[in-house]
Amino acid sequence: MTAQVTTPAATAAHEGAEVLALEGVTKHFGAVAALTDIDLTVHRGEVLALVGDNGAGKSTLVKVLAGVHSADSGTITFEGRPVRITSPADAQELGIATVYQDLALCENLNVVENLFLGRELRPGRLDEVGMEIKAWELLRQLSAKIPTVRIPIASLSGGQRQTVAIARSLLGDPKVIILDEPTAALGVAQTAEVLNLVERLRENGHGVVMISHNMADVLAVADTVAVLRLGRNNGVFRVADVSAEDIIAAITGATDNAVTQRASKRTPTAPADHPASASSADGDGDAATSPETDPTPMTNEETRA
Numbered sequence: 001m002t003a004q005v006t007t008p009a010a011t012a013a014h015e016g017a018e019v020l021a022l023e024g025v026t027k028h029f030g031a032v033a034a035l036t037d038i039d040l041t042v043h044r045g046e047v048l049a050l051v052g053d054n055g056a057g058k059s060t061l062v063k064v065l066a067g068v069h070s071a072d073s074g075t076i077t078f079e080g081r082p083v084r085i086t087s088p089a090d091a092q093e094l095g096i097a098t099v100y101q102d103l104a105l106c107e108n109l110n111v112v113e114n115l116f117l118g119r120e121l122r123p124g125r126l127d128e129v130g131m132e133i134k135a136w137e138l139l140r141q142l143s144a145k146i147p148t149v150r151i152p153i154a155s156l157s158g159g160q161r162q163t164v165a166i167a168r169s170l171l172g173d174p175k176v177i178i179l180d181e182p183t184a185a186l187g188v189a190q191t192a193e194v195l196n197l198v199e200r201l202r203e204n205g206h207g208v209v210m211i212s213h214n215m216a217d218v219l220a221v222a223d224t225v226a227v228l229r230l231g232r233n234n235g236v237f238r239v240a241d242v243s244a245e246d247i248i249a250a251i252t253g254a255t256d257n258a259v260t261q262r263a264s265k266r267t268p269t270a271p272a273d274h275p276a277s278a279s280s281a282d283g284d285g286d287a288a289t290s291p292e293t294d295p296t297p298m299t300n301e302e303t304r305a
């Protein structure tokens with residue numbers, strides 16, 4: 001897995017150009033500060049894992065990008081120009097697709113019917129052949145293992161359902177695809193199948209934002225990990241440079257808690273090799289960060305490079 005570039009000089013070597021950037025995005029719900037000054041950058045052909053504890057702001061951030069919530073302040077730049085996302089239609093028009101955890105598939109309808117629900121091809125009348133050809137084309141892009149596109153969703157496995165939901169998100173030809181916990185509740189084989197899909201999306205040049213609580217998945221498939229804590233940025237890391245303990249430390253805002261101690265007992269490492277990495281953006285001072293030994297969380301300028 002290639003490390004993310006961090007310097008302007010190396011920008012040309014980056015796998016893809018910047019497609020989506022957030023700067024200072026803030027969202028309140030009444031007195032609750034769900035997001036404060038969030039900066040984030042997504043490139044073409046990059047898988048960015050968005051991680052954080054419960055209530056860290058991940059869903060709110062996704063909903064801001066999906067046009068469900070409007071940001072109170074901050075700038076969102078899409079393909080180099082500032083944009084306003086005030087509705088799901090805005091997001092779709094820009095090329096930001098979101099696959100929510102519930103997948104929103106109709107159990108009794110088959111794969112083609114689900115893919116085209118609400119946007120059936122109709123040159124005069126329903127173009128069944130055209131839809132079927134397009135369905136296979138989308139599934140082929142994902143190297144998907146679906147036996148037939150006329151099978152009802154109810155007969156598919158969790159991984160196959162995720163495949164159909166992701167294929168449907170590709171219909172609008174999006175540049176950025178947001179996946180909300182795509183492997184939650186899946187078994188080992190199905191998780192592997194979904195991680196393969198994520199890799200296909202990257203190969204096809206999409207920018208992928210993947211919310212996940214699963215460190216193994218994050219380390220297996222992401223290029224970059226962005227940590228949210230209490231609604232703020234708490235570190236952006238290249239996966240190549242970071243361990244699961246580093247990420248957990250940034251999520252929890254501490255190196256010395258029960259979770260990180262358990263993780264380091266399983267994989268003993270010298271403290272100098274695997275220090276805490278959280279750049280404590282929330283200023284609560286409980287995240288230990290050492291400039292000498294830190295696995296180099298990227299600055300916001302670097303992630304935008």
Ligand SMILES: Nc1ncnc2c1ncn2[C@@H]1O[C@H](COP(=O)(O)OP(=O)(O)OP(=O)(O)O)[C@@H](O)[C@H]1O
Pocket residue numbers: 029032033034052053054055056057058059060061
């Ligand atoms: N519609 C809403 N109204 C009021 N408060 C909200 C709303 N949505 C989210 N919040 C609050 O914003 C904060 C961030 O919540 P959010 O759901 O974005 O976190 P999360 O990281 O997605 O958590 P989880 O992993 O549990 O889904 C929380 O304090 C939450 O209670």
